[in-house]
């Protein structure tokens with residue numbers, strides 16, 4: 063068949079015969095999950111294995127019908143609709159429907175006043191969320207939204223989720239049950255998590271930026287510094303904590319002030335130091351790469367105009383290198399938000415505390431109480447910094 | 460006036476600029492020519508101390524350039540490089556305002572100066588003041604580069620192959636502009652180029668460098684008629700030295716009394732162009748006539764040819 067004929071067939075059959083390949087996979091996975099996996103799991107307390115319940119079993123008839131109808135529309139859109147805006151809207155509608163169905167299931171299955179039973183989202187819920195999430199992401203990518211729109215979209219989604227949580231929409235689901243029990247500690251660990259992630263980033267920026275500038279100015283220093291930082295990067299986190307325990311412990315023993323400041327072999331200190339060390343490579347390497355990218359002619363002209371070395375650095379070189387440096391900051395921030403989790407193992411606190419405690423007690427809901435905010439934080443940080451880099455990069459294309 | 464006294468620059472064992480002495484008259488253009496690697500840029504960059512000399516000194520209006528910190532010296536000296544070196548993150552207006560800002564001019568004065576320069580360089584302020592460098596054509600970028608160098612009214616302008624990246628037509632226009640600007644502001648210009656035509660066209664004096672040494676610095680005609688070194692005549696070109704010489708003299712300067720019924724030429728036309736015109740039209744002489752119609756005299760082929768010999 064010739065190319066023209068092929069095209070003709072495609073055009074004429076476009077509306078019905080051409081199925082979106084990604085859509086097909088997602089719809090198949092979602093449908094299979096709904097058929098074969100429980101939508102929620104009913105547990106008489108937090109650690110016993112539960113009874114699977116399907117969507118139809120847990121919702122009143124009209125609710126199940128409404129949810130199914132919305133999901134069917136999402137599926138149709140995923141398969142055949144080409145307009146990315148329609149796809150995105152139906153993906154979001156699907157996500158909302160699944161979330162609200164889970165919330166309603168929680169409300170329906172919890173005996174009034176009961177605090178012991180746990181209604182946990184089941185396999186079908188998670189598979190559907192992942193499929194719809196991918197569907198929404200794909201639609202968003204096709205729309206190619208600008209950086210401002212992306213950040214606004216993120217903010218709106220977070221705000222909506224926040225309102226639903228504050229309103230108590232999900233209060234009967236198991237994760238929120240764990241939250242209700244741990245609310246005060248959750249706030250503390252979340253603060254600690256942010257403190258560790260941003261603190262080690264700030265320290266790495268404070269040291270890494272000048273170190274990067276130095277490596278740029280003194281090329282002979284560059285291989286040694288970058289190799290050292292590369293080697294540090296290859297040490298597994300747990301091993302690095304172990305390595306740091308001995309010297310920091312000795313420091314605490316020898317210097318009472320250090321001990322009083324909380325610098326000890328275990329706790330937050332080795333975690334911050336380890337994260338700081340991991341963070342150095344992306345910051346230094348990106349600073350060097352960013353500065354290298356700056357037009358030599360612009361730097362020469364800046365000196366020739368009579369800028370001082372400091373002015374050349376701050377007003378020309380660093381400004382022009384900023385998008386690349388920020389890309390390094392993005393890597394570090396996302397990496398740190400994830401790795402702080404492990405700090406809980408050595409008593410550093412953070413949301414990882416819930417994760418490991420949950421693993422210890424085989425209480426999966428507690429694991430989720432730690433993990434969901436961590437993933438959300440990392441995702442938000444990545445999206446925001448990506449948008450920032452894009453804005454800065456566009457200014458001076 | 461710039462006095463370069465016995466200036467040398469060594470990097471380790473290699474001497475890049477070797478005992479150069481040179482005076483640059485106030486309000487003149489001096490072109491430095493030479494093969495690539497002969498030390499032209501290094502010599503130029505020692506004037507504004509982007510390169511610190513190993514020995515020797517530079518005086519500007521009798522004052523040693525080392526009498527103040529290098530960055531303060533540079534704010535009083537314009538500097539233009541090949542590929543313009545505009546700041547890509549700053550608008551045209553901000554680029555031009557660089558040195559006035561460093562000098563702490565007030566915003567009103569900076570704004571007025573930026574507008575004046577944009578107009579001098581035929582860049583409509585409404586369109587170009589807020590544009591970013593990458594939105595301009597090569598020729599416009601180069602003009603902004605020169606405008607930026609002139610912003611704080613420097614008495615001295617250093618240019619390192621400023622037109623090297625331009626195509627021939629835009630380059631010729633940029634050279635004319637430079638001559639206009641230099642006359643208008645009375646700036647003392649030192650210009651590095653490896654293009655002999657450019658050096659002869661712009662330079663009231665041409666300095667020839669080779670292997671870090673200054674071989675000769677003289678008026679273009681002297682370079683052609685009394686080269687101090689075989690290398691000078693090789694660089695200026697033996698084959699077309701007569702034509703080069705003719706291109707240095709204008710019809711107005713060479714016109715002799717008398718009438719002619721040949722083609723009319725303006726007094727600013729070079730003898731080279733007049734000769735070409737005569738060859739083309741088959742006439743033996745040309746009339747030299749002002750724009751207002753005043754006859755300035757005539758030029759015969761023989762008179763022109765006589766000017767093409769030492």
Ligand SMILES: Nc1ncnc2c1ncn2[C@@H]1O[C@H](COP(=O)(O)OP(=O)(O)O)[C@@H](O)[C@H]1O
Pocket residue numbers: 470475493494495496497498499500501502
């Ligand atoms: N910073 C430097 N270190 C070592 N050698 C240099 C340096 N700068 C220039 N040179 C050498 O000095 C010579 C003259 O350079 P330059 O003044 O740029 O020549 P030109 O401008 O005439 O082409 C070249 O051989 C160049 O390699």
Ligand SMILES: [Mg+2]
Pocket residue numbers: 499500501619
């Ligand atoms: Mg050069």
